[in-house]
Amino acid sequence: MELLISQLIATIQRMWKYRWPSLLIAWVVGAIGAAVVFAVPNRYEASARIYVDTQSILKPLMSGLAVQPNVEQQVVMLSRTLISRPNVEKLIRMADLDLKSQSKNDQEALVESLTKTLSIQSTGKDNLYTLAYRDSQPEVAKRVIQSLVSIFIESSLGASRKDTATAATFLNEQIKGYEAKLEEAETRLKEFRLRNISMMAGDGKDSTARLSEMSSQLDRAKLELREALNARDAAKLQLEGERTRATNSLMQDSSAAIATPELDARLESQRKGLDALLQRFTEQHPDIVQTRKLIKELEEQKRKEVDELRKAALAAPAGAAPTNTNLAYQEISRILATAEVQVASLRARVEEYSSRYAQAMAQMKTAPQLEAEGAQLNRDYAIHKKNYEDLVARRESAAMSGDLEVASGVADFRLIDPPRVSPQPVAPNRMLMLPGALVLALGAGLFAAFAASQLRPVFHDANELREKTELPLLGVVSLILNDEARQQSRTDKIRFFAGVGALVLVFFIGLLTMYLLTYQAG
Template identity: 35%
Template sequence: MKEQLDLLLQYLYGVWHRRRWIIITAWVICPLGWVAVTFMPNQYTSDARVYADTKTILQPLLRGIAIDNDPSQELRLMVKTLLSRKNLETIARYTDADVKTETQDEYEDLLENLKKKIKINSAGKENLFKISYSGGDPKYVKDVVQAALDVFVENAVGQKKDDTEQANEFIESQLADYEKRLIMAEANLAEFKRANAGYMPGSEGGYFNMAEALKRNLETTRLELKEARSRLASAREQLNREIVELRRQGKNNRTEYDDRIDILQARLDALLFRFTEKHPDVRETRRQIEELQVLKRDAIAVGGNVNNDSVVLQEMKLIVSEMENQVASLVVREEGLVSKIVFIEDKLSNLPAVEAELTHMMRNYDVTKSQYNLLLSRRESAMISQNIGASSDQISFRIVDPPLLPREPSGPMRPLFLTVVLILSLGAGIFLAFMVSQIWPVVISPMQLFKHTKVPVFGVVSATEISGLKQVKRKQLKRYAVLCGLLLVTFIGFMAINTSPSIHEMILEAKEAL
């Protein structure tokens, strides 16, 4: 630690011993720097504060009716895009700065200068913004801030109008496209249903219903055919018995009631095949047969008989013929129903494919229709939003502080720059003195002398008045103090000039006159 402290003292003494380089460097750098700072052109700053109100009473009232948008997000986007090239060109046009440029490079430099120096920042509160600009011409500075403020406010209305128009154009084009697709889908669906009417779910003439109805009719027809064949067999048997009975008994024992009894008996046999004894028709037929038999007995008792054998047989044969025709008709009906059922079942094999195609077409139709209805509702919402934008602004601006013509320069910060020049010159001088002390080192202690010469040091001789060394050192110190004082006075003078606007303005005017 002691060695490090000794080394530090050695460096400090070397710098102090070469201190004339510090004052020389300061006197060379400071006047030049201070003059340059003094002659720096004045900078003027103008600013404006604007408040953007994004809360309107229409927002909660129209929620869900008009298109929901976030005015705060739009406002943040406008702040970020204020310094876009389009807006910068508009600002340059508003201030007539573009007409002063002669070449494209000058125009690009103008836009770059506006982009660098126009500042828009939050003023501390929500949606309160500060727009500022600095330059050498007070009027131009104010005009730039006013132009930037106008562009910022106009962008809110223009951007919303452009967005609304673009949204309406896009929705209208999509709506026309989906309308064509919907009409085509409806036409294709109608044609498909017409071509496959029997396959449609829920249709009255569907193949499923037709097949079920044909099967029921076939079952009924087969039952009727079975009944008709049974009646036919019974009638034929009755006819054969009657023929045998006539042949056995002969024709002399028949009366006029026998034929009617035979007919009723055949009817009774047919009724008993279908109904029970308690059926009214069965009872009525038996009653008629019994009455005829009573009449027959009475006729036989009085000795009356009528030869009607040919009429009875003919009637019974007629009945058998009718029953045969009925059986033949039922057979034809059965065959027709069977062929129809085969045809329907063949059609039913194609039903899954038809239903799959119908499902696909209905799905596409439903999607197209839902999108079309959604676009219709969106168009209505867009029209309401457009009407809202035409009647009221979702973002309203209030100019809190308008831009003013600056009366006093806002920069540059000459006192600070003067101080910086002084500090930098002193730092440069100290660095130069240190380097010189390292190139031509000075011995300040016996230990340092011993290290350099390797010769033992037995004593130290101090400077005396008689030698004159102290007088020389005092004179050097006085000259150094005077030079430092003059430097300080010069610094104070430049500081006074640069802090007095009137004096500084006179100096700048004199410079321009020269």
């Protein structure tokens, strides 16, 4: 600590040598600073306050039907973006500020100056905005604020209408695009269905479900066919028994007439069935082909049986009578004929289901790809349709929102405080600038003395000289001042401090005079 104090004392002693040049510099800097303070022109501030009312009775009534814009956010964004170059240029023309700017550089400088000087401040609540501008001419400042208020209100209305028109244009373009996409998707879906109309099922089932259903139908038809075959075989066994008994009876009765009632009944039944089938189907139908084949077989069987009975009747004793005309034999023959028709019908059904099942199995190789393609087309169509309907609904909502804004307005702008100019200049603050100039002058003097002491240093202490030169010090010669020299040194100090005090006093007098003038003007 002692070393630091000794170094500080040594620095002050070296600076003391250059006290008069530093005092002169302080006076020069002070005079220049005072001249600059008094030369800065006065600036007057014009201001206005605007209240933005964002409440409207129509907005809660139209909730859910129209888009409710965030009016507070729009106004805040408008206040932040209002001071833009196009608006500033418009402001210059409205306030006639461009009359004095002749060259392009002057106009650019004016735009830059206004951009930096204009201010729009919000209180943070109650939607109050303060517009302010400072200029050396009060009337110019007032005109600028009046023009800025007009631009602020017009920009809010124009921005809302422009946003509505832009949204409507954008939605219309998107709707046209989706109309084209929807028509294209409908065309692709129609062409796909026409190409694969045989694969399309109206029940909405896929190929696997249809194949499973066909398999169930085929199994059921096969089961019914087996049941009919079993019933027919049982009827044949019963008929054979009756035929055996009738043959035996015919062998015993030689006078019996030769007749085949069961075959006649079966042939009659088959012929009636054939007539019924011909009314419903063509000659190539499997049931008709099968029935004709069965009739031919029955006729051949009747011929053989008649031959056998005739031979038996010839071999039988005279007077024997046939017994194949009993009621049981006729009933069994009728049942057998019905069973034969049912078997033929079921066999044709099994063949048809087998053909369909085989065809479905063959189509299973391409069915998944077709179903995937159909699902993709349906999905694309559904997406385009949904987007199209949503866009149409939003366009109607946007149109209703635009009508709502026209009817109620985005917000109600109320001019609370009209543009006015402060009677007293708000800048520069000379009461603060004068002490600053004094501090600057004193600092310049001290810096000049310090710089001179560092450029041309002297040593006032033996230890300091020994440390700087690193040479042995043999001795120190002291200077003894007489009375005249001490008196001259004292006078010199008084003059120096008087010069410093005079500098401070001049600034104090200037500050006091300025305060009195400001107080009298206020």
